[in-house]
Structure formats: C-alpha cells, structure tokens
Amino acid sequence: METINLLYVMIILFYCLSVLGYFIDFMQNSQKVNRAAFWLLSIVWVLQLVFLIIRYIQFDRLPIMTLFEGMFFYAWIIVTISLVVNRLYRTDFLVFVINIIGFSVMAISMLTPAGDVSERLAELFIFELLVIHVVVLMLSYGVFTLGFAFSILYVLQHQMLKQKKWNNRMVRTGNLLTLLKGSYVCSLIGFPLMLTGLILGLVYAWVSMEAVPFTDMKVISSFFVLLVYGVYLFYYKVKDMRGYQMALFHIGAFLILLINYLLSSTFSQFHFW
Incomplete structure (x- = not known):
C-alpha cells in the first residue's frame, strides 16, 4: 500500500512540474522548457499506466469502478491524447490547455475515496x-x-x-x-x-x-x-x-x-x- 501511495504522489508531482513547464513555455516561449515538460508528461503517462496495472493486480478487476479510479482513468486518457496530439500537430498550447484539465481532474481525485468497491458494486460489474x-x-x-x-x-x-x-x-x-x-x-x-x-x-x-x-x-x-x-x-x-x-x-x-x-x-x- 505504501508503494502505490508513493507512486500516486510521484504522479501528482511530475504532472504538476509538467504543467508548470508548459505554462513557462506559454509565457516565455522556451523550447528547452517545452521539451522538458513533454518528457515529464511522458513519465506521468508511464507512472499512471503502472498505477493502473498495480490496481488491476491488487483487486483483480479493471481499475475503473470507483469514483477515484474513474477520474484517474479519465486523467490517463487526457495525458494519452495530449502526447499523441503533441507528436502529430506540434500544437504546444493545445497540450497545455488539455493538461490543465487533466491535472485538475487528478487533483480532485485526491479528495475521493481510493479504496476497493463495495460488494454490491462489485457484483454489478461482473x-x-x-x-x-x-x-x-x-x-x-x-x-x-x-x-x-x-x-x-x-x-x-x-x-x-x-x-x-x-x-x-x-x-x-x-x-x-x-x-x-x-x-x-x-x-x-x-x-x-x-x-x-x-x-x-x-x-x-x-x-x-x-x-x-x-x-x-x-x-x-x-x-x-x-x-x-x-x-x-x-x-x-x-x-x-x-x-x-x-x-x-x-x-x-x-x-x-x-x-x-x-x-x-x-x-x-x-x-x-
């Protein structure tokens, strides 16, 4: 449990640094900062995927059943889309705007219960x-x-x-x-x-x-x-x-x-x- 909690904290930290980097690039037009923000975002994607896999192994089900997991999965989709968009269109500001939303979703998910689903809900998701x-x-x-x-x-x-x-x-x-x-x-x-x-x-x-x-x-x-x-x-x-x-x-x-x-x-x- 301590490992997955540490992983979640790392995701929040790297995601925050990435969004901050895109903001600095937005204000100062720095390609060096933009590249750093992109790679930080790539790390976030990998860590999010590892987190989802660990939750899958831990509860033996797809980790999309609770409000916390739903918001986390939503944020992972946003990061995935933004990485693809960054490579296909090279529209840096678009990536910045998308990930403001993604980070906000991640931040809100911190306030939701992260435990396993209730027995009643687990039965519904069979x-x-x-x-x-x-x-x-x-x-x-x-x-x-x-x-x-x-x-x-x-x-x-x-x-x-x-x-x-x-x-x-x-x-x-x-x-x-x-x-x-x-x-x-x-x-x-x-x-x-x-x-x-x-x-x-x-x-x-x-x-x-x-x-x-x-x-x-x-x-x-x-x-x-x-x-x-x-x-x-x-x-x-x-x-x-x-x-x-x-x-x-x-x-x-x-x-x-x-x-x-x-x-x-x-x-x-x-x-x-």
Missing part, C-alpha cells in the same frame, strides 16, 4: 458489458476534452486578433480554421462514442435488472449532454455555422458535460460510487 460501457464513455470524455481545448484556443486567438495583438503566441496557437475544425472533429468522434456508451448502459440495466432507468437523474442528464452536442453538430454541418459563437457554444457544451460527470451521480439512485 458483466463485461458494463465494463465496456464505462470504458467507451471515458473515451468519449477524453475526446470531448480535446475538443474543448481547441475551442478555448479559438476564443483566445479570436480575442487577440480583435485586439490586434500580433505576437508569436498567435502562431503557436494555430489558425482559427484549424482550431474550429478540431472542435468539430472531436465532437463528431465523441458523439457516437457517448451514444454507444449510453446504449450499452441501458442494455446492461435491462439484462441485469429487467428495467430501464429512464427517470434516473444521471441517465436524463447524460442524454441532455448528448442532445447539446447533437445541436452543436447540427448547426455546424447542416446550418453551416462557424466562428466565435460556435466556439462559445462548444465550450458551454463541455461545461455541461463536466457538471453531468461530477455532480449528477450525487442525485442518482442507479449510478453510485
């Missing part, structure tokens, strides 16, 4: 269907997080252009068209992932309890999130809407997603941690 349901939803959250980062950078870029602040940060942020399209593509990927995850959850509920909890607060709020992203996709693709307002709409959609993830389980009788 079926592989529910495991897939959770994993698919977590992947959708990771993709939506990336889209949120694109939208944040779009808003920042738009404000700098509006105020005529021409500097190197604008070049490193990426052009407006790329950022807006990035938000759209992430929503286009995240939407079917989330829809699939919700359908799998409903199917499992029917199989295990012979009832579909349509009136459950978590179910209602999750489908509301899906509806909001569906409206965004509709206006982007069908109505051909672009620009600043769409970026703000996308940011609002992600904030609703976070509220759904962090708060709605508190008022849910079907979902519990």
Whole structure:
C-alpha cells in the first residue's frame, strides 16, 4: 500500500512540474522548457499506466469502478491524447490547455475515496458489458476534452486578433480554421462514442435488472449532454455555422458535460460510487 501511495504522489508531482513547464513555455516561449515538460508528461503517462496495472493486480478487476479510479482513468486518457496530439500537430498550447484539465481532474481525485468497491458494486460489474460501457464513455470524455481545448484556443486567438495583438503566441496557437475544425472533429468522434456508451448502459440495466432507468437523474442528464452536442453538430454541418459563437457554444457544451460527470451521480439512485 505504501508503494502505490508513493507512486500516486510521484504522479501528482511530475504532472504538476509538467504543467508548470508548459505554462513557462506559454509565457516565455522556451523550447528547452517545452521539451522538458513533454518528457515529464511522458513519465506521468508511464507512472499512471503502472498505477493502473498495480490496481488491476491488487483487486483483480479493471481499475475503473470507483469514483477515484474513474477520474484517474479519465486523467490517463487526457495525458494519452495530449502526447499523441503533441507528436502529430506540434500544437504546444493545445497540450497545455488539455493538461490543465487533466491535472485538475487528478487533483480532485485526491479528495475521493481510493479504496476497493463495495460488494454490491462489485457484483454489478461482473458483466463485461458494463465494463465496456464505462470504458467507451471515458473515451468519449477524453475526446470531448480535446475538443474543448481547441475551442478555448479559438476564443483566445479570436480575442487577440480583435485586439490586434500580433505576437508569436498567435502562431503557436494555430489558425482559427484549424482550431474550429478540431472542435468539430472531436465532437463528431465523441458523439457516437457517448451514444454507444449510453446504449450499452441501458442494455446492461435491462439484462441485469429487467428495467430501464429512464427517470434516473444521471441517465436524463447524460442524454441532455448528448442532445447539446447533437445541436452543436447540427448547426455546424447542416446550418453551416462557424466562428466565435460556435466556439462559445462548444465550450458551454463541455461545461455541461463536466457538471453531468461530477455532480449528477450525487442525485442518482442507479449510478453510485
């Protein structure tokens, strides 16, 4: 137990140093610091993976069952996505924004119970269907997080252009068209992932309890999130809407997603941690 606690502390420490490095690079435009931040983030990814493997061996199940494990897994997905994005697009500021969210999730997870799941919850997770349901939803959250980062950078870029602040940060942020399209593509990927995850959850509920909890607060709020992203996709693709307002709409959609993830389980009788 002491080993895994030490590992968790190391993850938090290295993650903090990495985000700090990206912040310094954001302010000072230092490629040396940027490279150090990237390698620190790579170490964080490895340590997170080791942590998940240890939890798997310790409890003999996938470590995604508790609120703590769910948030930790979510943070690992965010780090994974940011490392891939850093290699493919070389958009340093995008990586910075993504990992502010990832580190925040890790920090909040410190306040949640880290123990094993209750006997009742363990019984529910016997079926592989529910495991897939959770994993698919977590992947959708990771993709939506990336889209949120694109939208944040779009808003920042738009404000700098509006105020005529021409500097190197604008070049490193990426052009407006790329950022807006990035938000759209992430929503286009995240939407079917989330829809699939919700359908799998409903199917499992029917199989295990012979009832579909349509009136459950978590179910209602999750489908509301899906509806909001569906409206965004509709206006982007069908109505051909672009620009600043769409970026703000996308940011609002992600904030609703976070509220759904962090708060709605508190008022849910079907979902519990």
